[in-house]
Ligand SMILES: Nc1ncnc2c1ncn2[C@@H]1O[C@H](COP(=O)(O)OP(=O)(O)OP(=O)(O)O)[C@@H](O)[C@H]1O
């Protein structure tokens with residue numbers, strides 16, 4: 094693969110300033126984010142937790158440039174996403190950001206390999222077959238390159254989505270409940286892949302999860318409640334995480 | 344079930360709006376044509392019955408094909424919903440009746456909305472009918488509820504059949520497979536579908552060959568229908584053909600870096616069925632317009648060619664309207680005139696079926712060509728049996744070979760002719776070939792109950808005519824004016840054809856819009872994975888070029904055998920009888936429809 098310009102090393106890989114996001118809901122407005130600020134170190138593994146409907150997916154989408162905030166700024170490295178045009182964000186995103194969605198991840202009529210190559214294809218780059226094989230092997234899908242998504246199990250489909258998020262060697266990877274649909278063993282395996290590759294490539298990893306055992310593997314855990322940050326834990330234990338969740342759930 | 348259907352309609356407005364529109368248009372079209380046919384029968388205007396009747400044949404074929412494919416496209420995009428219902432416990436029978444109820448609901452509202460205005464829209468044709476001489480001046484169209492009932496009787500089973508076919512494809516697989524299999528299409532064609540495609544292909548090709556065995560109008564009419572069979576064959580085999588073409592294209596462009604092109608080809612490979620439903624109406628649009636104008640053009644050309652070779656006069660004398668007996672005398676007595684043949688055309692009816700059971704239908708509207716003077720040496724109608732010199736006085740008639748086809752009759756037999764109120768049975772004294780140019784029945788002018796003014800005089804001799812109010816033409820000039828007169832007679836047919844073509848165009852555009860807006864989730868996913876709006880637009884643009892290109896190829900291939908056959912049968916050449924200006928305009932319309940009907944909804948859904 095041709096060398097991609099790696100952005101200069103900064104002290105923050107992701108910086109969010111006073112993010113708000115409101116959705117129109119009939120005459121009312123739903124405030125999904127109500128002023129979230131955050132800075133993530135390069136190479137860190139951050140887990141985001143919180144009750145259902147607390148704004149985790151919204152937060153991740155806005156941070157990854159998939160959605161625009163109602164107000165506030167989003168920096169990935171030294172690029173201000175909020176200052177770019179929609180198409181420029183898209184181009185930046187597919188080169189520098191990997192994303193694993195919560196659901197409906199794969200294009201149904203494309204094979205596993207084609208799904209994985211999609212971001213490269215869209216960027217007019219040629220896929221590197223060795224890197225693709227390495228990725229598929231590390232997510233445990235060696236030999237399934239020519240299958241269609243409907244011929245995969247839910248967990249396998251989610252692992253294809255992870256391979257796709259990593260194929261461009263992005264600097265930041267966002268994942269929205271990547272292990273939500275998986276059993277414990279497969280979930281752990283998927284998480285290991287994400288973490289291992291991130292370490293190896295020096296990637297910054299931000300993962301939304303409901304699973305305390307995922308969170309304990311993270312460097313930092315941040316809690317969201319009602320669209321606001323509700324504190325965080327550094328290198329927590331399972332008990333600490335569970336205790337916070339119970340507290341927030343009340 | 345009805346409440347389910349009602350909420351389904353409410354929840355999927357786009358999918359139903361399309362079917363609604365097409366049913367409205369189809370019902371209007373059929374009802375209007377029904378009014379023309381019924382008026383022809385009731386008001387005893389046989390020409391109108393013939394034109395409207397022959398149009399009805401084509402219209403019914405087209406409407407059935409289009410309505411069925413519209414409902415199929417509208418329902419197919421909801422396969423996911425039906426699969427989900429199956430997964431939560433709906434039995435196949437429940438899903439089937441749900442689909443039927445939905446189709447019934449759309450139909451119950453749309454058909455009357457279209458058919459009733461269609462009844463009155465038929466009046467728009469009245470000026471054309473009178474000016475084309477198809478009905479007597481001042482004839483009023485008869486409006487009864489019958490055409491509405493006819494339209495409904497035809498459309499309802501068609502829509503139900505389409506609904507059943509889709510429902511069957513949803514319910515024949517297990518619910519889980521249905522839920523998971525929805526994002527991509529099943530590969531391959533069923534054996535029955537393959538077999539039908541081959542049967543239609545072979546019979547289409549055989550039918551296209553009829554003019555080689557049976558020249559003339561009959562053979563050409565049969566040959567022209569082959570285009571429909573071939574289009575139907577393409578509709579059945581379409582997914583396999585489109586899929587194979589796209590797979591080949593994908594492999595060839597693997598190394599391409601143009602994302603939009605490669606994605607478009609990958610999509611075409613994955614959704615060959617979806618693309619086929621888009622391609623078939625466009626191909627039908629091109630084929631119908633090309634084949635009808637090609638056949639009409641060939642008939643006119645063939646008539647012109649027969650006249651040109653059959654008339655060997657030095658001049659043809661005509662007058663606006665017809666010639667008075669004085670004018671005929673003046674021409675005949677002009678010094679230098681060696682021979683004169685006067686011709687006139689008289690509307691008449693000829694019995695085509697010996698049984699009277701058919702009532703009005705046993706008598707077919709036709710025309711007698713009345714000759715008076717010296718036929719010998721002036722016209723050569725291509726006599727194959729008997730002799731024109733026996734055509735003297737009442738009780739004799741010469742008949743074109745074509746009108747005797749399959750009756751088993753020949754020289755010495757009789758034909759029943761009705762002129763106004765009088766019925767006669769003249770004996771056939773000659774059979775001839777050039778019926779298109781000279782008409783199917785020749786009689787001696789004295790055989791007519793009352794004298795008819797001559798329409799044209801064929802004159803031999805080096806004479807100068809100074810008779811006031813007459814036009815003196817060369818044979819070529821005369822042929823040209825006759826041909827343009829014949830074209831004017833076809834005007835109603837042309838307008839009806841245009842209406843039908845517009846109907847197909849609306850249906851084709853509607854199908855494309857439905858298919859494109861159903862792709863919202865797929866386009867949204869591509870956007871999330873990193874496709875820019877420009878890339879998606881380019882991708883859909885390439886796909887629509889693929890659709891338009893395939894439609895043009897299919898449509899052209901489907902009419903080619905018919906037009907070669909017709910050209911051979913009518914003109915004796917093997918150069919396909921394309922009307923290139925019509926073909927060009929239709930091809931441009933295909934490209935325009937394919938592009939506009941996909942790009943506009945894409946821009947809207949990706950906004
Ligand atoms: N498109 C939308 N329109 C209106 N409201 C929305 C939209 N998307 C999300 N919301 C609302 O915003 C809030 C936050 O939603 P979000 O999807 O971010 O929650 P979440 O924390 O990811 O929940 P979960 O854990 O269930 O995935 C919710 O109240 C939700 O109803």
Ligand SMILES: [Mg+2]
Pocket residue numbers: 149150151195269
């Ligand atoms: Mg979520």
